[in-house]
Amino acid sequence: MIIGVIAIQGNVEEHIEALERALNERGERDFTIRRIKRAGIVPECDAVVIPGGESTTLGRLMKIEGVDEEIRDATARGVPVMGTCAGLILLSKHGDRTAERTGQSLLGLMDTWVLRNAFGRQQESFETPLQIPALGNKPFHAVFIRAPAITRTGKNVETLAAFNEYTVAARQKNLLAIAFHPELTGDSRFHHYFLDTCRTEGSTVL
Numbered sequence: 306m307i308i309g310v311i312a313i314q315g316n317v318e319e320h321i322e323a324l325e326r327a328l329n330e331r332g333e334r335d336f337t338i339r340r341i342k343r344a345g346i347v348p349e350c351d352a353v354v355i356p357g358g359e360s361t362t363l364g365r366l367m368k369i370e371g372v373d374e375e376i377r378d379a380t381a382r383g384v385p386v387m388g389t390c391a392g393l394i395l396l397s398k399h400g401d402r403t404a405e406r407t408g409q410s411l412l413g414l415m416d417t418w419v420l421r422n423a424f425g426r427q428q429e430s431f432e433t434p435l436q437i438p439a440l441g442n443k444p445f446h447a448v449f450i451r452a453p454a455i456t457r458t459g460k461n462v463e464t465l466a467a468f469n470e471y472t473v474a475a476r477q478k479n480l481l482a483i484a485f486h487p488e489l490t491g492d493s494r495f496h497h498y499f500l501d502t503c504r505t506e507g508s509t510v511l
């Protein structure tokens with residue numbers, strides 16, 4: 306199994322560590338994690354992770370490198386993609402007013418409406434336990450860092466976690482979007498959930 310992590314910006318190493326931990330916990334021996342900085346790697350990947358960072362920069366660089374088109378193609382082939390924080394913004398079809406004004410380039414894959422920096426300056430970063438039924442009974446310790454939120458979801462989108470009036474984790478077939486940072490806590494349940502989709506949804510086409 307080859308898992309690619311977009312390595313242009315953001316919490317790349319943390320995601321790699323979390324993936325390695327989850328893969329080891331599953332007893333998976335046959336895997337390679339590749340850092341994606343340019344075109345040509347995504348087509349070889351069985352799963353792709355888009356970490357947090359600054360979505361404008363990340364989106365622009367992915368476009369310049371041609372990685373954006375490769376991710377769209379991979380998604381259409383059923384390859385699972387997980388986007389955290391800025392990754393959630395990029396996965397969305399519908400940006401907020403800032404995104405529209407700046408013409409920010411989104412991958413436009415999930416039927417979600419996003420709001421960048423949804424929790425404002427006061428609470429730019431905070432941590433809170435979240436109840437996420439898909440991960441079991443134990444609350445998930447969620448770390449939000451200048452986090453976006455999903456304000457509206459289309460009918461194919463399943464909300465996995467909510468906070469205040471927002472959806473903060475969602476799934477649409479092989480796509481998983483998380484507003485917080487599951488790679489920053491020792492809890493690998495979200496990475497396991499993602500790896501589970503690699504098995505069961507590997508052949509699902511959007």
Ligand code: GLN
Pocket residue numbers: 356357358359360361389390391392394421422450451452453
């Ligand atoms: N606020 C950032 C953005 O809008 C996302 C923050 C993050 O990924 N930690 O791109």
